[in-house]
Amino acid sequence: MARKKVSTTIYIEPEQLELLKLLNERTKVPMAEYIREGIDLVLKRHQDKLPGQLPLEPPATSKG
Secondary structure (H helix, E strand, O other): OOOOOOOOOOOOOHHHHHHHHHHHHHHOOOHHHHHHHHHHHHHHHOHHHOOOOOOOOOOOOOOO
16 A cells, blocks of 8 residues: 655756656656655665654763
8 A cells, every 4th residue: 555645846957857757758667756765865864863763772982
């Protein structure tokens, strides 16, 4: 069962749009899927800046 998706507006460069269209034509994967994949990559790259569960133990510190 597919997850529910919400609609939003994004602004991209014309070159990005043309390349996304070309990728879509060649792979038959929807452009929206590639955009969601890109968002996932950005969120993963910056996950240290997002709220999350705190560890149960403090991180080990090196002495010396």
